Amino acid sequence: MSEVLIVRTGTANLASVQAAFERLGAAARMGTEAAAVRDAVAVVLPGVGAFAAALPALEADGLGEALRERIAAGRPTLAVCLGLQLLAEGSEESPGQSGLGVLRGVARRFPETVRVPQLGWNQVRCEAGDGMLGDGAAYFANSYRLIESTPGWRAAWSDHGGEFIAAIERGAVLACQFHPELSGRWGKALLERWWSRAQERVPC
């Protein structure tokens, strides 16, 4: 059985992600080595914590480059919450620091007209097209978000004081602002679709 590699970034709470994959029957392993990230069949970049704390760790260890390569090659990669923001050009949370630049835009704080952090379930609506994402209700826990899509990717949108990127996908690469591992049956089904796509690509 192939396993999923969960990238340990700083103080992120990884138990929920790990438990979700174990419920799918996938073996989950934690790792931080760039070589492992390069070679793993499936990689999860989770994210709870601060942008500023997570990013230097990624760049210093060569993890950032390994992630960029995987994503450019379309290899199965799942980014969650802060993980999605780390793929963008940067974040208002830590001005002056560059993200991995895979996704277009800078993560910006929600406006003061709504509750921040966004903690709770919000409706997700997908753009037309084929992919893993579908419409449904997802659990979010974030104060920053992207508000533009990236050409060549298929986005799903939610609304909290205006529309924002709920998730975005290209091939076997999926980045979710919400937490699929905490989004009940709907989230589980999405993880299942990503995981089965990842397994299709296991070389015989």
Next chain:
Amino acid sequence: MLMVRIIPCLDVRDGRVVKGVQFQGLRDAGSPVELAAEYEAQGADEIVILDVSATPEGRGHQVETVQAVRRVLSIPLTVGGGVRVAEDAGSLLEAGADKVGVNTAAVARPQLVTELAERYGAQCTVVAIDARCTAPGTWEVVVRSGQESAGRDVVAWAREAVDRGAGEILLTSWDRDGTRSGYDTALLSAVSKAVPVPVIASGGAATIEHFHQALSAGADAILAASIFHDGDMTVGAVKGALAARGVEVRQ
């Protein structure tokens, strides 16, 4: 738009759910794992586990309980009770909690809230406040299960907690808790207007009307224990009734 969250609360002592639980069809009504799974199946949006163990020995089961619940639960889990220092929160998050609640220890040492928010983020940091009404429109913070006044104003403490990085306020009306007479809507309104973060209403729910009143007063989520444990109403029934009143819930 964010949907309203319905959150069953499990009071756990020495690894077992206390407060009578009267579910049909459960093998073991005292098991936090079985109850959490049952509530998720009913449509709960989140689970809160509050450790009410009287002793540190009793609380020794806490990490085990969180790990066991996490294995079955695919919705958010908030855990409170006994968190004194940031490391306590760290071990709960490591075990599988998504958010950690602090109450008495934060009142005694507000810096704890700052430490949690800096280390784990605002979205992990829930400050629970027990409020007692002292005069119309005024509430004081009470601690040690309501036995002691903290000598602080509830609205001022909620503001300070959020300034220190709290990402959510769990607000319990000590006057209403266990009375089944409805939430203290004036309290909810005062606190939810004073802070930009979500506010969870707790204490006093017995009817759909009570839930609806709390939401109208500004609550973003509602927490209840006995109404669900007694089997009076399922989470699904509450959500159905709220949806019928035009409230947006996840179904």
